[in-house]
Amino acid sequence: MGRAATATINLEAFRHNYRLAKSVAPEQQAVAIIKADAYGHGAIKLAFALENEADAFGVACIEEALELREAGIKKPILLLEGFFSEDELPVISDQNFWCAVHSLEQIDIIERSQLHNPINIWLKMDSGMHRLGVQPQDYQLAYDRLRSLPQVNDIVLMSHFASADDFSSPVNAHQINCFNEITRNIEAPVSIANSAATLGHDETRREFQRPGIMLYGATPFAESHPLADQLQSVMTLTSEVIAIRDLQPGEGIGYSHRFVCDQPTKVGTVAMGYADGYPRHAKDGTPVIVNGQRTRIIGRVSMDMLTVDLTHIKDAKVGAKVELWGDQLPAAEVAPYADTIPYTLFTGITRRVHKKYIG
Numbered sequence: 001m002g003r004a005a006t007a008t009i010n011l012e013a014f015r016h017n018y019r020l021a022k023s024v025a026p027e028q029q030a031v032a033i034i035k036a037d038a039y040g041h042g043a044i045k046l047a048f049a050l051e052n053e054a055d056a057f058g059v060a061c062i063e064e065a066l067e068l069r070e071a072g073i074k075k076p077i078l079l080l081e082g083f084f085s086e087d088e089l090p091v092i093s094d095q096n097f098w099c100a101v102h103s104l105e106q107i108d109i110i111e112r113s114q115l116h117n118p119i120n121i122w123l124k125m126d127s128g129m130h131r132l133g134v135q136p137q138d139y140q141l142a143y144d145r146l147r148s149l150p151q152v153n154d155i156v157l158m159s160h161f162a163s164a165d166d167f168s169s170p171v172n173a174h175q176i177n178c179f180n181e182i183t184r185n186i187e188a189p190v191s192i193a194n195s196a197a198t199l200g201h202d203e204t205r206r207e208f209q210r211p212g213i214m215l216y217g218a219t220p221f222a223e224s225h226p227l228a229d230q231l232q233s234v235m236t237l238t239s240e241v242i243a244i245r246d247l248q249p250g251e252g253i254g255y256s257h258r259f260v261c262d263q264p265t266k267v268g269t270v271a272m273g274y275a276d277g278y279p280r281h282a283k284d285g286t287p288v289i290v291n292g293q294r295t296r297i298i299g300r301v302s303m304d305m306l307t308v309d310l311t312h313i314k315d316a317k318v319g320a321k322v323e324l325w326g327d328q329l330p331a332a333e334v335a336p337y338a339d340t341i342p343y344t345l346f347t348g349i350t351r352r353v354h355k356k357y358i359g
């Protein structure tokens, strides 16, 4: 009953991808990054799928961490951006969340806090991303201050890459050298690798990796890569053809008639639009699968529908299955047609889309 637009989430594929992240550094730990509702896949469901295996989970903020705790997740949870306000500290301490610290002001706040249990801190350095983190010249002092505080338990040294998906970027070596130079006299575990670094830069694999996008099966790289090519799609976004018509050369399709037929064309209308999270910017020619055969979007994506070329599709009928991305069509291949990346495709899926969990 109802509209077919569905995101099928494959939990077995999610576990496969986590195991791949672990396999590159089996002696070390991997914090499964499930911020932003597990990149749009459903954080509670995915956390439970990995609760027996994951070393820890990572989220963006305390709201996301509490949602997981309240659902019954017992594993350590890392707050990647730390605390936003002082009143979070007692909760962080009581819930045993791991907490990033990215500024000297945050150290002042911890210093004057009163906590039941000392907290585990991930001290973030701005090694070149220039978004969050203590400046390299202040880092040793920040570490020494935290180390002396009774409110602080373990400290992990942390940084984040700006261009790890780009092997040719000189920024990678610059960030690694900066981080290693500044931390060379500090005895503490290190975490610097996101998905792209975990897969592609073995010198960044340290005590804790922080894989995110790779867990959802999307390669961070533009090119083929021996490890990334083993990832499996977790989300498969599907719908159905709900109407078909035959158009003649010169006839236009959809809003503004962005696409005008240059030959006799069979057009299928699919129940999927930008209000489901499918990108409105998808160009004519964006790949899509109908009945297991590859074809293309023609015409502008509208709120609830989009139109595809069925001219050469066998068995093209109303009710034909349509895959927008997933098992047969990686999201990483679709994203460039909408000038974006798989991260925004996944996080953009809206609540109107049915979610179905398998595996």
Ligand SMILES: *Cc1c(COP(=O)(O)O)cnc(C)c1O
Residues within 6 Å of the ligand: 033, 035, 080, 160, 193, 194, 195, 196, 210, 211, 212, 213, 214
């Ligand atoms: C989101 C995030 C990650 C994961 O990044 P991916 O590119 O998805 O692997 C790792 N570390 C931090 C600090 C993050 O915010």
